Amino acid sequence: MKLLQIFIMVLFITMNLNAEDFISSNTCKACHPTIYGEFYNSSHRKASIFEDPIHKAVWDLHPNKEKESYTCAKCHTPSDTKLIQKLKENKKAIPEKNSIQSHEAISCVYCHSIKSIEEHEKVNTNVLTSEKKVFYSANEDNRIVKDKKYKDEVSLFGMMKKKSGSPYHTIDYSNEDFYTGKMCMGCHQKLQNDNKFDLCRVDMKGAQDEEKNCITCHMPKVKGTATSIKITDKHRFHGFASASNNQDLLAKYIKINFEQKNDSFEISIKNESSHNLFLQPLRLAQLKVNVLKGNERIELPTKSFMRIIGKDKKPTMPWLANSVVKNNMIKANENRVIKYDYILKADDSIEVVFGYYKVNPKMWKKLKLENDETSTKFNVLKSEFYKGE
Known part of the structure; x- marks a missing residue:
């Protein structure tokens, strides 16, 4: 029965992958239903002008709207790669209501593809991995593992077997930024306007300590398994506790x-x-x-x-x-x-x-x-x- 469930999951994932070049967060739902549910109610999912009324209200008054240049896309809708490409080419770039803008403005794949952070004066830049289907994550027991793949792990002289890794993607647990919270600092560390004035800024020191950082506070460990393949007692909360959501945490x-x-x-x-x-x-x-x-x-x-x-x-x-x-x-x-x-x-x-x-x-x-x-x-x-x- 377990093998049949895994086969169906892999088949579902493969069908979704072949249906579109963009890897939808809905694909991740097959193996991470709890995390997907948290993500779907989060401010990351709702970061676009179509889902966040406050962001839309500010954008409606922004001078860049008349210029048809939605420069907010870098952090608010980075999953909309077509829109991002238009910005890079200095073409007219206005958000259009589509499945990405509505359902995954900042997607699962986007965040888990952040390889490093480039620091700049006005706003930092996320550097994404070029490796396909290799995603970064944190796991204290496997932090030296760079290419965790799907396999059976055998223990107790072959008597105990359990699944490990993902049938869909490789996991890189070695990225230190996913332990210190620095991977959040591409979008959340600072933002300057054209007057070189800080609209907001967070001290980078807050993303150096593994005991207390962006992730430990805004993504605390909560009850529930991280995946349906390997059952765990807890997982990192992907509702992203903030003023917008789950502020009780x-x-x-x-x-x-x-x-x-x-x-x-x-x-x-x-x-x-x-x-x-x-x-x-x-x-x-x-x-x-x-x-x-x-x-x-x-x-x-x-x-x-x-x-x-x-x-x-x-x-x-x-x-x-x-x-x-x-x-x-x-x-x-x-x-x-x-x-x-x-x-x-x-x-x-x-x-x-x-x-x-x-x-x-x-x-x-x-x-x-x-x-x-x-x-x-x-x-x-x-x-x-x-x-x-």
Whole structure:
């Protein structure tokens, strides 16, 4: 029965491969159903203007739209190779709604083909392998293996047999970038506009430590097998925890504490991540604190945290910005303490809510997102209750 299942899988994969030159992520689903399901709900799958309303709103105002040059494709839709080729040839390149744009803007094959990262001033470049059907992955037990192929592994004097590798592709476990998280830095490390101003930047040091990096935080190990061929207890989460998806997996890196004083109290927010709490300049983080006195609810002033970019001390769209207008975002490993001049009584309770908007409310109208649920929703990261003493 097992051999029949494997034969059917290989037949399905071969049919899909012969049907089109582009290797669809749907092909990967045959052997990696759990991972594919996570990927399909991820921001990687939804990175195009057809799936991400915020990205589309920014693109609709971008001057490159009039020039018909979708330069965002390098990171937002790299799987659309026809569009990428048009950009390379300086031809008109506007995204067209197709299966790639809708279902795998950043595909499984694309990420697992990243051989190395070229660092550049404005934005880095992913260097892809030229070897066909050789994909990079991480496995601590096989990290010196460069050409893992499908085979039966025999142990205990031939009594135990188990499948190893993939019947479809070779696996290279030796790429160090897949252990340190550097393979993410082609798109996520930095982006400069034409004014040579950093729209966002992450310290490359965050992709050097194997114990704590982009992958360990945003792709933590979760329960479930990585493949249907060889059953494993855990696998790397391919839903890519972020402000867009599965932010609960990142909430553990935020610690909230309460301390009562004689004439006041303090709320501290500790950011235990290796980068500033939010990197995208559209984000707005907020701390909301309420005092509960029996049936009475007293709302204390909301504290906001943001990084606003602009020009001439005024907020602007990213392509016009040349400076930081305001930045009080909680930094990497910072413990931010906020004092409230409020005297608490023994029966008082404190409700502390920390969360964020994906789009700063002041930008909703400009981007025509005032009716978009994902933009206008306040996302709760942490909620705590404390008692007065």
